[in-house]
Amino acid sequence: xxEFESDLSTLVAIIIPCIHSYVSTxxxxxxxxxxxxxxxxxxxxxxxALIRTxxxxxxxxxxxxxxxxxxxKRPRGQHGGRRHGYPQKGAKQRQTFPRLGFExxxxxxxxxxxxxxxxxxxxxxxxxxxxSLHQLQTLIDTQRINPSEPIDLATICxxxxxxxxxxxxxxxxxxTDDGMDTFQAKINIEVQWVTEPVIAAIEKNGGxxxxxxYDVESLWAIRDPEHFFQRGIPIMKRMLxxxxxxxxxxxxxxxxxxxxxxxIAEERFTLAQKYGYELPDLSSDPQKELLLRRKDPKxxxxxxxxxxxLIPKLPLHGMSPKKLGSI
Amino acid sequence: MAFSxxxxxxxxxxxxxxxxxxxxxxxxxxxxxxxLTGRVQNGQNYCNTGIFSRWxxxxxxxxxxxxxxxxxxxxxxxxxxxxLQNGTPLVESSRGLVQxxxxxxxxxxxxxxxxxxxxxxxxxxxxxxxxxxxxxKKGTKQRxxxxxHVFCNSQQxxxxxxxxxxxxxxxxxxxxxxxxxxxxxxxxxxTHRR
Numbered sequence: 001x002x003e004f005e006s007d008l009s010t011l012v013a014i015i016i017p018c019i020h021s022y023v024s025t026x027x028x029x030x031x032x033x034x035x036x037x038x039x040x041x042x043x044x045x046x047x048x049a050l051i052r053t054x055x056x057x058x059x060x061x062x063x064x065x066x067x068x069x070x071x072x073k074r075p076r077g078q079h080g081g082r083r084h085g086y087p088q089k090g091a092k093q094r095q096t097f098p099r100l101g102f103e104x105x106x107x108x109x110x111x112x113x114x115x116x117x118x119x120x121x122x123x124x125x126x127x128x129x130x131x132s133l134h135q136l137q138t139l140i141d142t143q144r145i146n147p148s149e150p151i152d153l154a155t156i157c158x159x160x161x162x163x164x165x166x167x168x169x170x171x172x173x174x175x176t177d178d179g180m181d182t183f184q185a186k187i188n189i190e191v192q193w194v195t196e197p198v199i200a201a202i203e204k205n206g207g208x209x210x211x212x213x214y215d216v217e218s219l220w221a222i223r224d225p226e227h228f229f230q231r232g233i234p235i236m237k238r239m240l241x242x243x244x245x246x247x248x249x250x251x252x253x254x255x256x257x258x259x260x261x262x263x264i265a266e267e268r269f270t271l272a273q274k275y276g277y278e279l280p281d282l283s284s285d286p287q288k289e290l291l292l293r294r295k296d297p298k299x300x301x302x303x304x305x306x307x308x309x310l311i312p313k314l315p316l317h318g319m320s321p322k323k324l325g326s327i
Numbered sequence: 328m329a330f331s332x333x334x335x336x337x338x339x340x341x342x343x344x345x346x347x348x349x350x351x352x353x354x355x356x357x358x359x360x361x362x363l364t365g366r367v368q369n370g371q372n373y374c375n376t377g378i379f380s381r382w383x384x385x386x387x388x389x390x391x392x393x394x395x396x397x398x399x400x401x402x403x404x405x406x407x408x409x410x411l412q413n414g415t416p417l418v419e420s421s422r423g424l425v426q427x428x429x430x431x432x433x434x435x436x437x438x439x440x441x442x443x444x445x446x447x448x449x450x451x452x453x454x455x456x457x458x459x460x461x462x463x464k465k466g467t468k469q470r471x472x473x474x475x476h477v478f479c480n481s482q483q484x485x486x487x488x489x490x491x492x493x494x495x496x497x498x499x500x501x502x503x504x505x506x507x508x509x510x511x512x513x514x515x516x517x518t519h520r521r
Binding site: 101110114 | 454499
């Protein structure tokens, strides 16, 4: 009995330093009187006190017994080692299983169905991941987007909440009409696809919207501007839209960036008539400069021209200021 | 195909003469520090057109990536290495390593993609069999029914999922998609999403 106790106390002596701080904090918290602490000088008492503090055993804090797991060893010798559990002949021995969908010679299901070509031309179609007006309003309300500056792809991606992948043929965002009735922000936004009610929701609040096309290279750049600038290559020109997108991006009804501004002004008025709201006057607006700010059709970033290279403010690695000055 | 487009592209980008842009003399420090490996798209250098032509090239003092080694070579060695082009590497003579071939990766069974369509909630739809056959003896109702599209069952759907790559599992964001309303199934607890 004594031996057992001493063994237990040595065991506890091993365990206790690991969790000593935990136990001591618990003891201080639970039993503040010194007498109780004195009573726990015995190792067994301390171990029992520790066990009392631990959570109950449940499925949450159990892990499987290590011996319960079968080892993945291939059987050898007399322990089923001749063919390692596989039969002498046939598909299981030679691993020659019929192909997926094979039906023993009958015309398989996946070939029996007539052709339909649902995915025809999928590699050419452009995708526009959705961004709803409700989500946009939330981004503004949570101060992830500053409405006093023009909003474009870089602004939306910089929230680190919404992004897109040009590698998957995503060509920017489609602003959808969810949350249209509660949208209240007054913004100047540039998106890649939009529908009529969304335009009305934005222009009703005195904002402006433009739809603009970005080619794949400029999409990669504007998706992560910092990464692009670190590459140290000149800012590219934004390419014009492809043939099948020209119609959309020159259409004043969709506020295309290649449309005639005068026709867009007419369409703004027409849309206000159609949806029955009073069109806020842009010319007398104090934020007129913000709301009418547009990129050049070949410009990728606001305020930066194609052909520019951005230099980091710190000297480049391996370049002394003297050397930089000589260049 | 005798060559892959990816291999050619890689070869092109590995040679700075083709890949390098003409950059502005206004920012020579950056240009000199980083030998700018440009983008090559369809083997065409975009920077030499339009606005970039207004920016002059920096000239021969720009250390281009990989070229400093060539400059150290004697003319005789250069001639041996590049007999046709007087010290300039032949682009067509070198092909980059094709790192990602089709071997070793699963491929899509194209017959599946031609016949079935995957909805975002995981089901596959298909046309009915025999929709064009023996129409003379089918009545109006049966003809109409034959034109409809139906769901595959669970077993078939799981099999088709395995027969295509994850490209086809990925959600597609097309505008004006005719299947838009079918891509979600909110009235079923497993496929319901907020």
